[in-house]
Amino acid sequence: MPTEACKLTHSELMFLGDILCYGIVKKGLDKVGSTPDTATPSDVAKALDAHIERALVSFVGPAEARQKVIKLKAMLMKLEGSGGGQA
Amino acid sequence: MNAREFFRDPLAIALLALGAINAVVYLVLNSLDGIEYPTIAFYCATPVFSALVLFGISRFYGKGSSEGRVWFFITMGMTLWAVGEIIWVFYDLSDMDPFPSAADAVFIAAYMPIILAFYLKATFTKVEMNAKNNAIIAVLLTAVAIPTFVYVGNPIMTDTDYDLLSKAVSLTYPILDIILLGFALFVAVYWGPTISKGWYIVATAVALMALADTSYAALEWQGVYISHLDLIWVASYIVFALGGLYQKKHHESFM
Numbered sequence: 001m002p003t004e005a006c007k008l009t010h011s012e013l014m015f016l017g018d019i020l021c022y023g024i025v026k027k028g029l030d031k032v033g034s035t036p037d038t039a040t041p042s043d044v045a046k047a048l049d050a051h052i053e054r055a056l057v058s059f060v061g062p063a064e065a066r067q068k069v070i071k072l073k074a075m076l077m078k079l080e081g082s083g084g085g086q087a
Numbered sequence: 088m089n090a091r092e093f094f095r096d097p098l099a100i101a102l103l104a105l106g107a108i109n110a111v112v113y114l115v116l117n118s119l120d121g122i123e124y125p126t127i128a129f130y131c132a133t134p135v136f137s138a139l140v141l142f143g144i145s146r147f148y149g150k151g152s153s154e155g156r157v158w159f160f161i162t163m164g165m166t167l168w169a170v171g172e173i174i175w176v177f178y179d180l181s182d183m184d185p186f187p188s189a190a191d192a193v194f195i196a197a198y199m200p201i202i203l204a205f206y207l208k209a210t211f212t213k214v215e216m217n218a219k220n221n222a223i224i225a226v227l228l229t230a231v232a233i234p235t236f237v238y239v240g241n242p243i244m245t246d247t248d249y250d251l252l253s254k255a256v257s258l259t260y261p262i263l264d265i266i267l268l269g270f271a272l273f274v275a276v277y278w279g280p281t282i283s284k285g286w287y288i289v290a291t292a293v294a295l296m297a298l299a300d301t302s303y304a305a306l307e308w309q310g311v312y313i314s315h316l317d318l319i320w321v322a323s324y325i326v327f328a329l330g331g332l333y334q335k336k337h338h339e340s341f342m
Contacts, residue, residue, distance in 0.1 A: 016282055017152070017153055017211065018152045019148045019152040019154055019338070019342075020154070020282070020338050020341065020342065023338070023341065023342030024341050024342060026342070027341070055341040058341065059281045059282045060281055061281075
């Protein structure tokens, strides 16, 4: 069961299509030593820098990818502040 | 993923090799005795192999995913096209006129799952329409529709010697091709630049199919048949599978 932080990221990236969205997030979390079931908001934020943003650039271009990552990071920080990082 | 990487994929190589074999058989060996059966075998192997490649793609995405459903329905359509080709060959070898025949019913039925797949793909995410993209789609569709109407639609409709069933079947293919091309262009133009580059290739496959069907309808109406026309269908089946494969490889490189 993915954590709240992971679910939030999935819902923001679902425009890519479900399989691609889950795959990109999973690979990003792999790179930072985490998994969708255990990812905290800070893990997801690290995964955004490690892989997800780079993947997004290929799909939506650098400007939109940056915008999406900034928005997601702000949402993740808010989630962390509310203590809702874990499922 | 760049083109060089893509064309190193074993399935892409196999598809291209099948296309090359068909081209050699049709263009070079066509005049040899005893070449009829190998020609038929390679021709029919093309949609069968393309359907298998597409099935692999739908399995990669999984039937529960939106992309998986799209490729599953496309696989279903390609399989029906393969069945249609085999029935057509059966008629041909039995010295029965294959047009119009049961093969046409199967060929036409194949469009339904493919149109559904294209519709699902086109409507999966709400896209922000814009005038420039709509104009590109309209111009390309018109460029196909006008010659189709002038050289096929109008002459066949007004021909009093052509029976009603042949007229209906002849006109159904180009109409379905234009519907299919409309959806393919929509996906390619709106999604192609970002997450669906493979759909440029799929749209090309549909355009090839439209070219083959329209040419066949025009020639059949005049009582002429050029076997080299088969190569355009071969190309269409192969390009279709290559489009799916490209889409999969493109997505795979990020996962």
